Amino acid sequence: MIEIVKKQLLQSVETMTKVAADESLHAIVVEAARLTAESMKNGGKLLVCGNGGSAADAQHLVAEFVARLTIDRPALRAIALTTDSSILTAIGNDHSFEHIFERQVEALGREGDVLLAISTSGNSKNCVLALEQAKKMGIHTVAYTGNDGGKMKSLADLNVIIPSNVTMNIQESHLALEHILCMLVELFYFGPDFGKQPKKLSE
Ligand SMILES: O=C(CO)[C@@H](O)[C@H](O)[C@H](O)[C@H](O)COP(=O)(O)O
Numbered sequence: 001m002i003e004i005v006k007k008q009l010l011q012s013v014e015t016m017t018k019v020a021a022d023e024s025l026h027a028i029v030v031e032a033a034r035l036t037a038e039s040m041k042n043g044g045k046l047l048v049c050g051n052g053g054s055a056a057d058a059q060h061l062v063a064e065f066v067a068r069l070t071i072d073r074p075a076l077r078a079i080a081l082t083t084d085s086s087i088l089t090a091i092g093n094d095h096s097f098e099h100i101f102e103r104q105v106e107a108l109g110r111e112g113d114v115l116l117a118i119s120t121s122g123n124s125k126n127c128v129l130a131l132e133q134a135k136k137m138g139i140h141t142v143a144y145t146g147n148d149g150g151k152m153k154s155l156a157d158l159n160v161i162i163p164s165n166v167t168m169n170i171q172e173s174h175l176a177l178e179h180i181l182c183m184l185v186e187l188f189y190f191g192p193d194f195g196k197q198p199k200k201l202s203e
């Protein structure tokens with residue numbers, strides 16, 4: 001059992017180390033943050049969707065935007081498409097589960113918004129349909145995936161593909177890059193000096 005703990009942790013670190021070394025991946029995260037900050041400055045918002053652990057990620061990330069992450073600042077506009085049980089059950093029951101995010105994008109999305117779809121396989125149909133809907137509406141699309149990016153790869157404007165085929169390791173790297181995305185949006189939106197007290201002349 002002890003060996004399993006060690007092996008799993010090392011496997012997780014190995015994936016994260018590959019991500020930490022991949023500067024082209026970092027550039028994509030920076031571009032996603034720039035795009036998101038620009039959208040928010042122009043009155044747009046971030047929509048986030050995903051299944052299972054990635055649904056939890058969607059909510060977690062959106063909470064950082066609406067509450068705060070690294071600085072005290074005004075709230076930023078972001079919505080998780082995973083949280084309203086009435087909407088999710090109505091669409092799932094009356095249409096089908098595949099449409100749970102697509103229809104919310106149709107209802108809540110506006111041209112110039114950003115949709116972030118999170119899927120370790122890159123193949124979850126509800127995420128695929130959400131990306132297709134977003135494209136039709138002129139919404140920018142970002143995919144956080146793993147494996148080879150799956151079907152979502154060809155649909156997203158920006159692809160953050162974790163170099164692993166192990167779902168939990170992909171999710172762990174996603175979470176790190178979700179925090180970093182929010183941190184960078186705060187920087188792009190408010191600038192590096194926001195919230196810093198001006199120094200007193202006597203200091
Ligand atoms: O959290 C986990 C596994 O770590 C699971 O709940 C996992 O998110 C679910 O199996 C998802 O349905 C997987 O979907 P996806 O990442 O391929 O889109």
Ligand SMILES: [Zn+2]
Binds near residue numbers: 171
């Ligand atoms: Zn999990």
